[in-house]
Amino acid sequence: MRTPIPVVWRVVLAASPILAAILVSVASRRTWMERAGIGLTGADVTGGLITATALMLVITVALLLVVKTVGRRVTGIVQALVGVGIAAVVLTHRSASPHQWAAKGVDAGAPQMTVTPWPWVCLVAGAMTIVTGAGIAAFADRWPSRSARRTGELVGDSRSAWDALDRGEDPTLADFRTQPGARSQAEPESSESNSDELAHEGGNGSHNGR
Numbered sequence: 001m002r003t004p005i006p007v008v009w010r011v012v013l014a015a016s017p018i019l020a021a022i023l024v025s026v027a028s029r030r031t032w033m034e035r036a037g038i039g040l041t042g043a044d045v046t047g048g049l050i051t052a053t054a055l056m057l058v059i060t061v062a063l064l065l066v067v068k069t070v071g072r073r074v075t076g077i078v079q080a081l082v083g084v085g086i087a088a089v090v091l092t093h094r095s096a097s098p099h100q101w102a103a104k105g106v107d108a109g110a111p112q113m114t115v116t117p118w119p120w121v122c123l124v125a126g127a128m129t130i131v132t133g134a135g136i137a138a139f140a141d142r143w144p145s146r147s148a149r150r151t152g153e154l155v156g157d158s159r160s161a162w163d164a165l166d167r168g169e170d171p172t173l174a175d176f177r178t179q180p181g182a183r184s185q186a187e188p189e190s191s192e193s194n195s196d197e198l199a200h201e202g203g204n205g206s207h208n209g210r
Contacts, residue, residue, distance in 0.1 A: 005142040016132040020125040021057035030118040036110040076137030083129030
């Protein structure tokens, strides 16, 4: 079994898609292009495609919480493909069509269009998603699951029990003695048993004397 991936890297790989989804969602509502004082948001320019990619990112993050090794690898690949889709949407929508400007009441002969930094924010989010998705797919078999951790605990307990049996000890009694208050409860019982034994021996002695 390969060494589990460090907790820090698991947090980074799980949190990066969430951050990317937030960036894409926010950027899709901001103005990407402006002409004659009127702007087009990312959702207007891409026809809602950029918003759909943010939703797909959220779904892949949710899947990471329930899938196992194979499913995690597939989820990572899908997440990387979503990142490629984000970059493709941004690069193929670097300008708006005359129809889109006309829908906003802007004449085609209006002054030159201005592009804001928000498309670049989506492009960075897409690149980040590609890297994290590839990382999740690559380290899928080094991502410990809850069942694996529980199995390790059970194996450790069984080994301790066998070791105790090899030493000639009762593992159940050992567990009882390690519990808080067990010693204080056991001591009165042993004292009572010793008293009973002494009384029994005294009775036998007096009977033999007679």
